[in-house]
Amino acid sequence: MGEFEQDAPEHARPRGIEDAGSAVPGRRSATPAHPVLPSRLRAVHEASLEESRRLAVRFRALAPSFLDPAEDGTDEDEAEAELLAAALALRCTRAVAARIVRDAHRAVTELPRTLERLETGEFPAAWFERILRRTRHLTAARMEDVDAATVHWPVSLTAEQFQLRLSRLLSRLESQQESPAHMTPEGRRRVELLPTRDDGIGCLRVIGPAPEILDLARRLDAAARAVQAAQRRAFETGERIPLDPRGTAAETGKVASLALLQYDLLGGAALDTDGIPVPRPRFRLNVTVPVLTLLGGSEEPGMLEGTIPIPPAMARELAGQSTTWYRVLTDPCTGAFLPLPAERYTPTRAMLEHLRLRSSTCAVPGCTRSTSWASEADHIEEYCHEDPERGGLTELENLHLLCWQHHRAKTAGLLDPARLPCTPGLPGRTAWSIHDRVSVMVRDGTDLASPAMTRELMESWTRYEAAREGRRRSLERRKDPPPAPPPPF
Structure with a gap:
């Protein structure tokens, strides 16, 4: 200073x-x-x-x-x-x-x-x-x-x-x-999913008392070394290579690294719930990939769960490994997710997936809780059970996903959303009133790749039109014209 x-x-x-x-x-x-x-x-x-x-x-x-x-x-x-x-x-x-x-x-x-x-x-x-x-x-x-x-x-x-x-x-x-109980090593036991700045990379952190973490690390290391030794023996005897899910060891002729084996062992470990059945996930894991990226005609990244960009090569690999693809319709100029028709009171599975595509986190501005877990579909304009025609309809324009805490706050009247009129093809908008003192307008999430790919297509078409015009002019000076070039798509 x-x-x-x-x-x-x-x-x-x-x-x-x-x-x-x-x-x-x-x-x-x-x-x-x-x-x-x-x-x-x-x-x-x-x-x-x-x-x-x-x-x-x-x-x-x-x-x-x-x-x-x-x-x-x-x-x-x-x-x-x-x-x-x-x-x-x-x-x-x-x-x-x-x-x-x-x-x-x-x-x-x-x-x-x-x-x-x-x-x-x-x-x-x-x-x-x-x-x-x-x-x-x-x-x-x-x-x-x-x-x-x-x-x-x-x-x-x-x-x-x-x-x-x-x-x-x-x-x-x-x-x-x-130290208060929550600040002791025992009180800080947890597993955290951390955000990362690197595209396509995730980070899971395990926190706990040093002896327990050290014991976990040693057991993981011992297991990885045992698998590594088994892979060496398999190379010598010509047997099947154990714990080689990607076929990397068989392809390269080298045993997997300890780091990779530790990752595979941890990721494939069976979770012992003491016999308690684990319900099926409410939502699928969404990997959104632009069509042109799949075809190799664009380098626009894919999106994992709507929040994590993944490199184009990784997006193509994940798509290639999937047995089922779902078509997602977006406006080509704005990237707005096009709505599906409303058919019943309870949102369909397709409607819920559409809401997750529109917002992968709780719809309340500022909340980052994922809608994959403890989220609830909520009618923005309340549904009237006595007279459904007088209340809000069960349609995408009148639905959003809220975490349980903010759903409760909305029911208590502390959060008051109102859907604003919007032009077809443009992202929808919601006006939020918080505690009757603060108001803000929030636009729906969009597919950021659609506008970029539209620009790429327009630029490609412009180049094609220019080449065709140049060919037309050259034909005026030649008797035997060459064949016309094919369109770009």
């Missing part, structure tokens, strides 16, 4: 910055009290001061949105509606908003004095956010100690010095409290 005079009171130190041109040359001991920066970097420093002020404003504005039914008796649906409203204001998902709102509440209630320094622009925003991240497991009593210490830390600390001070402080405070 620059160098300041160490003998000046911390809160009395100047906050301004001197221009590098105004610095007086001299010995190291004559260094000015403020950072000496050129005008270009002075602007950056001023922006960092403003960033701190804006962060403090955001914390104070968001803190009232934190409602904890377990602590203050707030209705769960009321708390959820408030969180969705905050997510819209932050322009982020509900899960991200939950973390930000909780941190805002903690900043106001647990770090009040350090927050005041943040409001002046003096305390770096990055420092404050790091303190919040590192202290989420501390009790309110320990947070008082954190606030009492950090409020006096000089901004002349380097980033390394700040991190060291914070680590030492937290190490001392953590030894003075018992």
Whole structure:
């Protein structure tokens, strides 16, 4: 953050910055009290001061949105509606908003004095956010100690010095409290599906006590090494290669790597449910692949479950391995999924699949819960059981998929969607009112590949038309015309 005079009171130190041109040359001991920066970097420093002020404003504005039914008796649906409203204001998902709102509440209630320094622009925003991240497991009593210490830390600390001070402080405070049950190694047992930035790659993370995870890793490694040894013997004796589902070992003449064998063993492991029957999946696993990509005429990626792009080569391979294909109709210019006719009160399986294609997550803006699992088909305009003609119809324009929590909130009247009129061929729109205080319009999901492929087809046709026109003109100068080129499709 620059160098300041160490003998000046911390809160009395100047906050301004001197221009590098105004610095007086001299010995190291004559260094000015403020950072000496050129005008270009002075602007950056001023922006960092403003960033701190804006962060403090955001914390104070968001803190009232934190409602904890377990602590203050707030209705769960009321708390959820408030969180969705905050997510819209932050322009982020509900899960991200939950973390930000909780941190805002903690900043106001647990770090009040350090927050005041943040409001002046003096305390770096990055420092404050790091303190919040590192202290989420501390009790309110320990947070008082954190606030009492950090409020006096000089901004002349380097980033390394700040991190060291914070680590030492937290190490001392953590030894003075018992970890809550959910923060112990036993309480953190879970399996998480993580998003990745690489197309076609997924990540599954297993978290638990170190001895249990180490035991799992060792058993998996021992099993993979045993299979690897069996593959070597099979090569020597000419027998069938064991655990070679892709035929890679047989094709290459080399045993599979330990990493690949561990993956295959884990992915093919039988799940012991102690005799409890597992119901069939409500939905199929959708891999949407453009037709031209299948034919090799386009490199538009496929989509797994509507949210994960997969490379064209992988999309073709998955399609080639499938025994059944389903046709999905989209508008060629907008990519809007074309509706199916309404036939009955209970949505058909085809209607449910269409709704999943339109939105692979809960339809409530900001919610990222997958519709593959605990989702419920909901009539946007309520169906009237006494007089069906007066209520909403069971048609795709009046249906969406909601997670159970937001379905309950809608039934309670805290979420009020209304379908807006739309032009045929264009994506549908839904107006959402949240808690009668926040409103937003959301467009239906579309097949992003359709417009791109339409452009490719139009460009191909334009080139064909240009070639045909060039041929026509050349024919005017020749007696024996060559055969006309075939159309591109």
